[in-house]
Amino acid sequence: MQIKNLPQEFEIARPIMQNIENAGFEAYFVGGSVRDTILGDEIHDVDIASSAYPAEIKRIFKHTVDTGIEHGTVMVLDHGNGYEITTFRTESGYQDYRRPDKVTFVRSLSEDLKRRDFTINALAMKENGQIIDLFNGLSDLNSKLIKAVGNPEERFNEDALRMMRAVRFASKLDFSIEAHTLEAISNHSELLSKIAVERINTEFVKMMLGQNPLKGISDMLKTHLVEYIPGFHDYLDSFANLLNFKDLNLQSEEQVWTLICFQFNLGEQQIKSFLKAWKTSNKLISNVLTMVKALKAIESQSLNNMIMYHTGEDLLRQTLKIAKCLSIDINEIKVIQNYAKLTVKHKKEIEIDGSQLMKLNLVKPGPMIGKVLSEIELNIVNGKLPNNKNSIIEYTKKLLKE
Template sequence: MFGTTQSRTVITRLNELGHEAVFVGGAVRDFLLGKEPTDIDIATSATPEQVKSVFRNTIDLGTEHGTVLVIESGEPIEVTTFRTEGTYSDNRRPDEVHFVTSLEEDLKRRDFTINALALRIDGEVVDPFKGREDLSTKTIRAVGNASERFNEDALRMIRAVRFVSVLGFELENSTKDSITLLASTVKTLSVERIKTEFDKLFQGTFAHDALKLLAETNLSEALPLFPPRQDTWLQCAPFRNSLEGWASLMIAGNYDASEVVRAYKLSNKERLYLQSIQKFFKIRQLRAYTIDDYYVADYSTLVSVEKMVRAFTNQVTIAEDEINTAMNGLPIHSKQELEVKGEQLMEWTGKKGGRWLGEAIQAIEHAVLYQVISNEQNAIKEWFLHEYECEK
């Protein structure tokens, strides 16, 4: 049975009032592929006003485009009125939207046949464009005329490549040809929309094939900071996560972290990760990791750096288990693990707090890390009073 209890309730209530209502979109596709569906959406012949009159708790998500968020027993469910769309003068948004009562007309406006599927509450699949056939042959095919679909929204071309990465499908020839012809129009897209697609592309099992397609279809020429070293970049895929994907783009293009952050408007978390990758990649071009490196770095960062070392340099790489052993073998992993605090140092010395306290804790941290002393209060006290203090 497809859908949550709440989503099935929404469809059932609309059906009972004489409105056609069906599950649509990627969730139906994933269900037919035997995957766990997410982001369940409903399409209906009911207008936004009719939808709002049926359900008590609703939120407008853009009623001019037909979408109402229905809150059913605590679950938010998007319900969108069947519609057709006018011209797309900005290669992104339709200039006008017309509500219709025909499900097939609604499915006709969608991007790819595998997404132009609907599922009725009784399990019947509505498939006017042979999407199930393309699912079985693992094909990405535009609905109708591919050039028209891509002229409507240029992001669909990047979405096509993203589906190659996530699903492992291939582009149908005319769809690929249209992307190659219209690739330059992705320059009209906001970088935020492109970034969202790349986050998903980088997480795909078949990211290698997707990156190769970006170059083959000329999309690479229209994208910000696309690395020129594509052959070696491909060796980094698949990626452990989207962060590693962005980091590999940075290293492949020999860009500074700040360039990538600005070009794709990355978050602070992503910026910090790229800066860390950049730092340790530079280190690895000169030497192996030290105790200090293992102490301050994240395991995932070093593992990703080694993948890039393997792809972009002639250095001998350090295996994951070696990194893991080195990190696990550290006597402490942060200052918070020290068996003494500033209060004990003040008690031992009779001094008040001040800059000396931070310097002393740092010295103890270093001594414990390099196993000059053990991380035990008595050992630290002995060393601190009879060696550290005496040397000052």
Template structure:
């Protein structure tokens, strides 16, 4: 099979392939860029594989960077763009179940493709557009299948993170995992505990932010991978199931953890544990816990006060809308969002008065009394007692201060 036309990304990188072949070596576009182009998807990065060894690549091009030269990767600078060129290689000795202990450079494309994870990622394209398919990758693309290259047990033993990549690709592409590959997934699942949490975290979040995340989650659970990940492995009875139909996409990572926490009926403290054990970023933790707190107000099934609505923000409401849709909540989020938009102020920065103004105008000193008065001013604005105008707020604060004394 030949490509009828190259995408722009390939066209721009084509001179790299041509320059390498002119010097007597082989060079191909490989991996995810080929897969994504054949699926009609946008290409993120163009990867190039070559029979030329790193030192040989460096003699061909005037500007190169030793990106990962020990593993055969040299970055070629070409017309203000960087392209990673990696030498064909074989790998052996995966003592950490993630990276090879030994890398051997070879001249054979076939041997290089044999070490790749899945058939749909083991495709290569020559400079003239010929697609090299040694492992039925094209047929698997057409059949929407995730299939390990060769023996699935061996591929997952070499790199246990590939198991998370399998369920992630399934959810991103809406592909099924081929039966023998899924059997290997089940068998090798315990090896996932050998992988750093940060690596698993990255694949898991990508899976959950994919268009078909429910499918990915279902396979994550049914394969047994979930039993070897932080927090979940000790909570087999509380693993939620999600409907495969009409699920709503999740807007960001915070909504992923919020969905799981609420689906599992986790307490505030348990949600903290979930976030910490998965080593989420501090901002994600703060935003998830703030949204969890607000969700507890929604569970009361009543009209929220202005002060309660003030605890939200547009991003939080967007997250809760998506999470609520996936959990079949009856909350009218349109009405809730409209009520929030009608608040006279949405955050403390919009208040026309600050602590410095009170100190200057009323002679107050920093301390509890100042904090109490500021809180009272904010509540008064939110409830419509006073307009959010500085002069009005000073006047109201002076009167309120007399009452407090």
């Protein structure tokens, strides 16, 4: 098979490949970019593998950077672009189920490709678009199968994260996991507990954002992978209940974790602990707390001006998408219209702040400032107080007398 019309990302890299070949070595595009090009999907990182050793790559090109020299990776700089060239290699001795104890550089493409995770990721492509398929990856692409290269038991013992990658690709591409590969995941699922949670997080979120997250959820339950990720063990039934919703069309990391925390019926402190265990950012935790509160209000039909105001338009729209996924009855258009009618959308839009109230000698420094500002904010958002200085000053005077 030869791809005639290469994406621009490949075209601009072809001279790099040609220089390597003119120096007497082999060079191929490898990995996900090849797979996605065949599928007609958007490609991201372009990876190049070569029979040339790092020192040889550095002799061929004037401008290089040692980005991962111990793993055989050298970045070639060319006309403002950087291309990572990785030497063909074999790996051995995965005692921690994550990283090889030993990396050996080799000249053989087949030796390099057979250490890769799945057949659809073990495709290589020459600079002219000719596909090299040593493990029937093209057949598995046509059959929509995720199949381990060689012995799946060995692949998952080498890197246990590959089990999560399998369910992620099944979801992302809407493929099925081949029977022996699926069985090997079931047999080794407990090894996932040895993997850093940050790596699992990345794969889990990508899985939930895939074409068919229900496949990923089903596979995680079927293989028991879900039992070895942080915080899910006590909520297996709640996780399984997501299979009852046929349109889990999620579009952001915030939506993924809001859905999970809502489905698990977690309270505020539980959400904080849960997401910290997943090593998420403070910003994401804050957004999820806000969205869960809004989602619960939507479900109980108690969504009011203050909740919409504190949620903000972007997170409110995202929350409405989750409500739709969960078949919660809500008029999305009306909610957005009600949000648009709010007098102010942010605290900064209020005409007077605490420092101004103090300058007017209405309030002295202390806890009272916060209470007064909260009352002002509440009444403006609820339409009971005009957002102008004179009205706010008169309201403050009246409030303090009471």
